[in-house]
Amino acid sequence: MVKELKNPCHQIEKAREDLIQELSQNMHLYGISESVGRLYGTVLFAHEPVTLDEMSQSLGMSKTSMSTGMRVLSEANMVEKAWKKGVRKDLYQPVDDWYKSFSTTFVKRWKVSVVNNLQAVxxxxxxxxxxxxxxxxxxxEYTAVKADLHTLEQAEKYYNWLSEVTELFESGQIFELIPKK
Known part of the structure; x- marks a missing residue:
């Protein structure tokens, strides 16, 4: 019995597709849709700047959807425009600093949450x-009011702490405490 040899190119593509699928399913943590997550995965593994036309061929998405998705990814510091001599179309590449992407996205979400929740408190x-x-x-009724006021006091302490945490990320001081790997 002859063992069938697997095509390495197919194995590489399958491995990439599996990771892109996992990444795209978890992009909701960044406030990013699964389809935009797939777009990010495509840019991430292109290994050179790509145009919307090139991505359209592999994803089957409309250029309008991809353009909107690229704007979302750009605002999250996950992709950036690139330049290549002789190419007039917009080129996109992943941002190398994943830590910055995380910080930008989560700080923005945490700050909104802190402000809104403190206001409600x-x-x-x-x-x-x-x-x-x-x-x-x-x-x-008196006991209920006092218990609720105590709970609100704890909530305010937590949201003030979370505000300090976001400041650590925003200022980059977090990387002094926990260095980038």
Whole structure:
């Protein structure tokens, strides 16, 4: 019985496709859709700058969708435009600094979350303090207000801490504590 030899090119493509599939399924963590994740994977493994036309052939996406996707990836610092002599179309390549991509994307999301959640905490606290000061409360209502105020105090401490964490990422100081590999 003769053992069938596998084509290395097919194995490489299959390995790339498997990783691109996994990456694209997890892009929601960055607020990025799966289709845009596939676009990123295509750019990542192109190993040279590519045009929208070249990506369109391999992905079957419209140029409009790909252009929108590239804008999303560019805003997340995951891809950038490249230049090549003699090429008039836009070329794209992955950004080499994955740490910067992570920081840009997550800091933006965390900052919005912190601001919105702190605002909600402050509004609820003001409401509870107003109720406590201007309404007659029975024992269980008073206990509920005090318990909620304690919970809000803990929430505010957490969101202030998270704000400090985002500042570490935004300033790059995080890499002094945990160096890039």
């Amino acid at each position: 402050h509004e609820m606290r003001d409401t509870l303090l107003d109720i406590e000061q201007h309404q007659e409360l029975n024992a269980s």
